[in-house]
Amino acid sequence: MRRSRGGRSALDRLGSAVGSGRDSRLDRTVGKQRLKAGKQEVKLGKQRAKAQQRGELGRFTPGNAKKVVGVTRVLAPVVAPYAMWAATAVRENYDRFKARRMGISADQLGTYSGRGAGLHARIDGDAQALAALRTQSTGRGTEEQQSVDQFAERTGARLKQLISAVRAAERVPAGRRRATHRSVHRELNGIEKELMTRFGL
Numbered sequence: 631m632r633r634s635r636g637g638r639s640a641l642d643r644l645g646s647a648v649g650s651g652r653d654s655r656l657d658r659t660v661g662k663q664r665l666k667a668g669k670q671e672v673k674l675g676k677q678r679a680k681a682q683q684r685g686e687l688g689r690f691t692p693g694n695a696k697k698v699v700g701v702t703r704v705l706a707p708v709v710a711p712y713a714m715w716a717a718t719a720v721r722e723n724y725d726r727f728k729a730r731r732m733g734i735s736a737d738q739l740g741t742y743s744g745r746g747a748g749l750h751a752r753i754d755g756d757a758q759a760l761a762a763l764r765t766q767s768t769g770r771g772t773e774e775q776q777s778v779d780q781f782a783e784r785t786g787a788r789l790k791q792l793i794s795a796v797r798a799a800e801r802v803p804a805g806r807r808r809a810t811h812r813s814v815h816r817e818l819n820g821i822e823k824e825l826m827t828r829f830g831l
Contacts, residue, residue, distance in 0.1 A: 657685040753793050759825050
């Protein structure tokens with residue numbers, strides 16, 4: 631291969647020309663991006679300076695309020711139905727969770743309110759179980775029937791006392807209310823245990 635006077639071959643010169651072409655294109659691209667970024671910074675700086683001159687920088691101004699109202703007018707009809715749907719779904723899920731925790735259906739949730747709502751629901755459930763036990767024991771031996779009747783009368787009276795205690799506890803200080811609720815909870819555990827025994831469970 632022939633070498634030129636400078637000692638470089640034609641192939642070397644061609645390679646360096648191609649390489650320098652790539653570098654120059656890359657340099658131009660980077661330069662354009664820097665120029666564009668610089669122009670944007672200058673533009674933002676001018677906007678900030680104008681806002682500062684008008685005293686609007688970092689404040690809620692009538693101009694900003696108009697922009698917010700305009701955006702809200704556009705977005706509200708689109709977003710409102712989804713927001714309502716989401717709020718309704720969250721509320722329904724919470725109601726179902728609360729009802730399940732109280733041992734009732736979601737339809738009955740409105741019947742029980744206050745801080746002792748769970749105890750009210752539990753006492754009502756025990757009263758219904760007591761009535762079912764009485765109905766179930768009819769037609770059996772007189773001794774068993776008599777035992778169930780006595781238990782039902784005694785327990786029914788106690789359940790009425792417990793529901794009165796829960797209602798009264800709604801209006802007392804938090805510490806006393808919690809103590810009352812714990813006491814009622816313990817008594818209900820005993821009643822429910824005896825009910826389950828009488829049901830044969």
